[in-house]
Amino acid sequence: MNADRRSERADVEDVARLLPAPAERDLPPDRHLHHKDLLMQRIDHDQQTTAARPVTEPPARRLTRPAVLLPAAALALSGALVATLVTGGDSGRSAPAPTAGSVQARNATVLLDRIAAASLATDATPVRDDQFVYVRSVGRGNEGTFEGPVKIGAPYERESWMAQDPEPVIQAGAMRTTGKGAPLPGQLLPIEAGVVDGAPEGSGGIPAGIDRPTYAWLASLPTDPGALRTLLYAQTRTVEGETKDAAVFDKIGDLLLDTVMPPANAAAFYKVAATIPGVIQVPDAVDAAGRHGAGITLEDTGFATRDEWIFDKESLALLGARQYINKSWQPGDPVSTLYGTTAIMERAVVDKSGEVPAKAAG
Known part of the structure; x- marks a missing residue:
């Protein structure tokens, strides 16, 4: 048995060495938000050392990954406004944390196999390099302070247009938010892709790849689950305290929620998700639009959070996602507190940034 495992590990390492190494670059904007979050927690913790009661450091409170890269203008905003840019939450109700x-786990594997089979039966029109993937979603996010409890903000709608150009770009697309809880409502804001770490200023941006997924890049990925799993574990980066399994689970969720890809590739992602240790099924989950479905979730033990994908129970279509803090934030807080939720309402392909599908159809 040990010899078999050593052989299997050697095979995986051999495949990983054949993969192209991801370019060295700055962390994506969502990871920068994570580090800012941890810094603010440390400052708050140090300032409380003179309190009458002993201070215990709360679990790391990670901001959820945005569904798309955040625009530079939004990154300049602080505190609660930054929090509203995360994928949002429904009513703020807490839910019991599922136990692995x-x-x-067996139910999750069965459900993910069914979802993979359903994905293969769907249609996807190829997206040209000069087009944009349009995604319209509804969300609510945490507006609570760093030292206080979770506070779910007002709902808002977000539209995003992601460029499909395979060449390195500085601007990856654009987004617009509307609604009571929307940051900078109604403005079409650029989504900054960033630049490769160490590159001279103005020399280029981020090419198509795992940090800027395009239809063509997704279509180029292996559809064999074992090969795709090796690639994802090799190219998905983690931040301090984050488990590799959780980072890969979150990356798969980002790719499935916010892109258009060939059915065979979508099926392969679901099959990889079924192999991640700790993935379990939630019998009933609700997205930001109030739609009930079946959930697939994984706890990130490093951050005491868990992400949850929500699927229609009949069509098995991906509806949206929820995020939970999986430990008490303050004395008296419930375990497993909802702090973000999103619902995908529409996906389409358009010819230019800012174009709405209905208008494009004439």
């Missing part, structure tokens, strides 16, 4: 076990 043989039944839940």
